Amino acid sequence: MAPDIATPDTPAPGATVGVPEKPSIDGLEEKWVERWSAEDTYGFDRAAALTGPREQIWSIDTPPPTASGSLHVGHVFSYTHTDFVARYQRMRGKHVFYPMGWDDNGLPTERRVQNYYGVRCDPSLPYDPSFEPPATPDKNQLPISRRNFVELCMQLTEEDEAEFEKLWRRVGLSVDWSNVYRTISESSRATAQRMFLQNLARGEAYAQEAPTLWDVTFRTAVAQAELEDRERPGAYHRISFSGPDGPVFIETTRPELLPACVALVAHPDDERYRPLFGKTVRTPLFDVEVPVVAHRLAEPDKGSGIAMICTFGDLNDVTWWRELQLPTRAIVGWDGRILADPPPGVPAQPYDELAGKTVFSAQQRIVELLKESGDLDGEPKPITHPVKFFEKGERPLEIVTTRQWYIRNGGRDADLRDALVARGKEIQWVPEHMRHRYDNWVEGLNGDWLISRQRFFGVPFPVWYRLDDAGEPIHDEPILAPEASLPVDPSSDVPPGFDESQRGEPGGFIADPDVMDTWATSSLSPQVASGWDTDPELFAAVFPMDQRPQAHDIIRTWLFSTVVRAHFEHGTVPWTHATISGFVVDPDRKKMSKSKGNATTPIDVLERYGTDAVRWRAAGARPGADSPFDEAQMKVGRRLAMKILNVGKFVLGLGAENVDLASAADRITEPIDRGLLAALAKVVDEATAAMEAFNYTRALEVAETFFWSFCDDYVELVKSRAYRSDSGAESAQATLALALSVQLRLFAPVLPFVTEEVWSWWQSGSVHRALWPAATELPTGGDPAVVAVTAEALAGVRKAKSDAKVSMRADVETATVIAPEAQVAALEAARSDLTDAGRIADLSVLAGEGPLTVQVVLAPVPDA
C-alpha cells in the first residue's frame, strides 16, 4: 500500500530491523536524510490533497532565503521552528504543502557575482554569447553586458542553492524538495510581471515623477521600508538672509543647499516671524528673492525657529514644497554631486564654484564664501541629529526627482489603509503581540510603495516607451508587454510593432530601464509557490495559505507587501497565520549577523552536537522570543537524544518489542502501569493543546518532563517485573511498548532523527508519517498518583543511600514509609515494584500525618 498521508501507517510489530548493541547518534543524519529522500517521506500528495477538504491541507509560505548570502544559527533556529509545525500537522494527518524557495534578486547577488567573478555590469555593452568569466577575478572588474551579468547571477546562485539545500536537509527540514522555486526563474518573473500588469490595469500601480529618496552610492531609489535613521554629527550654521526690516537668521545643517532655497518657513503661531509672513527675503551670496511662509511643521524651538526650504534637504522640504506649492531648484544630481548648471533664477556666480563638487566639499566652499561675505553668524554649532540612510547604505540619502513606479499601499489613501489594517486583523499572529508591529507600520505610512530599483539583476518592468521625433520618451503612453510574451526583458526584447533597429532612435522606442524592488517580487511568494500562474488547480487548493513564518524585523517589508499584493489580486489575506520567530542573539544580546562578525556557522554546531541536539535547543526558543546562543544547552539536547536511543533499546529488550500495540491495553493490569498511562494521556492532551497554539516549547517541555521521570522512576520500578514471564511482566511490557510508541511520536517533530531510528527498530514505516498520539490510544481509569507516590517513596530510599554514601544497589533491611492515609493504597498497589527497585527486604507502609517520609535501615555490608 502506498503511504497515504490521510491514513498514516499503523504501527506494525515485527517489522523490525533489530535493536543495535550500542546505539549511537553519529551517522543518523546521513542515514535518514538519504532514506527520507529515497522514500519521499515528505512529499506532498497533490492528487489526494486536491480531492480532499481544504482543512486537510496545511500550506506553508516558507521564507525564501538569499542563497548567495550565508546562513547562521539564527536561520537554522527559525526554519526549524517552522519544521516543528510542519511535522506536527503532517502527523495530524494533513497534506503538508511545504515548498522551499530561493530569493536571489537584487543587491546581495549582484555584489557576490562582482566579487566572485571580478566583473561589473555595464548595460551599454552588447551581449557576448561566447563570454566566459575570468578564471581568477581581477581587481579591475571586467565590464560585461547586462545579459551576461544576469547569466552569471543565475549560474552562481544555482551553485549556492545546492549548498543551501544540503544544509537544510541536514537540519532535517521536512520540505518537499520536489517543490522548489526561484524568485528569478522564468515562471517567477512571468508571475511578477503579470501581477504588475494587473496592478497597473486596475490603477493599483502607477508611475510618477516625484521627489525620491536616493542612495548616491548604489545609484538607486530607496523605499520608506528600507530607510533607517542614524544619529550623525552635523552643525547648525547660522546664516543671515536680508529681510525687509533687517537680517533674518536661519539655522541649517545643510548650508550647501542655499542655492536650492525656495522659501523660509516658520510656525504660524510664532510671534517672532508673524510680521514676515507674506513678505520676501533675499538669500545671501545668490541674492535670490524667496517668500516667507507659515506651516505647522516648522518647529519654533528648533534653531532660530525659522528654516529654509530647499529642493530637497529632507522629507519636510518635500511636504512643504507639495503643500505650499513652491517652485523647485534642484542642485544635487543622481551621483550626489552638485549639478553643472544652476537652477533657473540662480546666478552663475558663485554657483559655478560649487558645480561638480560633492555635497561635502560644496558645504565647505559655501561656508568659506559665507564667512567672506559676513553672512555666517558665529561659528557652526556641532550637534548630532538623525539622518536618513538606506539600511544597506553608507552615505546619507539625497532627495532627487525621478520617474519611478509605485504600488498603492494606503500611505496616501485612508480607505485603502483601513482595508489593509482590517486584513491584519484577519491574520492570527503568533505571538499575538506582533500584530502591533503591523498596525503601527500601516498606520504610519506617508507615501505609496516605491518599487522601481535602478539595478540589473531583478525582474524588469515589462514596459517600453515610444520616442518622439526628438528622441524623447513619451511616458504617458507606455507600451505594455503582451501577456502571452511574459516574461520579457525589455532591454533585449522588442515591443510589438517595432524592430530592434528602432531602439533608442527618434520615432522608435526605449525600454523602461528599471527592475522591481526585491520585495515587489518576493511579496508574491505565496502566488509563486502555490502556482497562481502555473497550476490554478493547486492554487485553488492551497491558497490562501495557512502559515507564513518569518522574523519580526521584516514585518514592515515582506509581510506587509505580501498582504498588499494578495489584497489587490485576490481580495483576501495571503495566509491565515503569521508565525513570527525571534532572533538568536550572542551573549551580549546582540542580534547574530554575519556583518557584525558574531554569527555562528551552523554546520560546525550540527556536527559537534548532532542535528537533534541543535533542534532541541531551537525548540527552547519560544515563538517570537529572542534567544541567546549557548553551547552548553546543546549538550542537554544531545543527552536527551542519547537517552531516547538508550531507553528505546532497553525497553524493547525487556520484551516490549513483541507487544501487539493494538491489543496492548487489555493486558495492562497493574495499577502502577495504568497510572503511568493515565499520566501520559494528560501529557498527550497538554502537548497537543500546546502544538495547536504553535507553542512547541511547551509541548516539548511537558513531554520531556514526563520522559525523564518515565526513565528514572517508572522504568526503574518495573524493570525487574518486566524481566519475569507472568501476567505482571506482560502488563509491564505492554505499558512500556505503548509508552514508548506515544513518546517517540511526541518527540518526533523536534528530534526527527533519533525518534525515527528507534521507531525503525520495531515498527514499519516512518514515525513522521505516523499519527500524532491521542489520549484515546491509552487505557482509561488509571490513577497517576500510584506512580507519583511510589516514585516519591523510592526517592526517599535513594536519599538514604545517597546520604550513607553507598551504592544504589545496597540492600535495605527495613524501610518504613509513613504517608497520608490517601496514599497508602497506592503504595500497597506498587509494593513489589518498590521493594524490588529499592532492594528492600522488609517494607512497612503506615498512615500518618504530614507529607510522605521514609525511614531506612540499611543492611549491614558483608565484609568483602
Place this chain on the structure above:
RNA sequence: GGGCGCGUAGCUCAGCGGGAGAGCUCUCGCCUUACAAGCGAGCGGUCGCAGGUUCGAUCCCUGCCGCGCCCA
C-alpha cells in the same frame, strides 16, 4: 518622543491571585548488567523598585528604574 516586549536561583527560562519551580552550573556521592556522553542526593531566590486593589499579590492596577526591538 511614540509603540511593543522583557526584568523570577550564578546562567537560560517556566509559572501569572492563595505552596517559589525546571534545566544547566556548582557541591557531595554512586562503575547500578539501557545509558559514566550515565545515575542519585544536595546547596542556591526578600520573584527590578515604590505605591495601590484584595482577607491574601511574583501574578491585577498605577508610577518609576533598567534592558531589548520597532517606529518617528
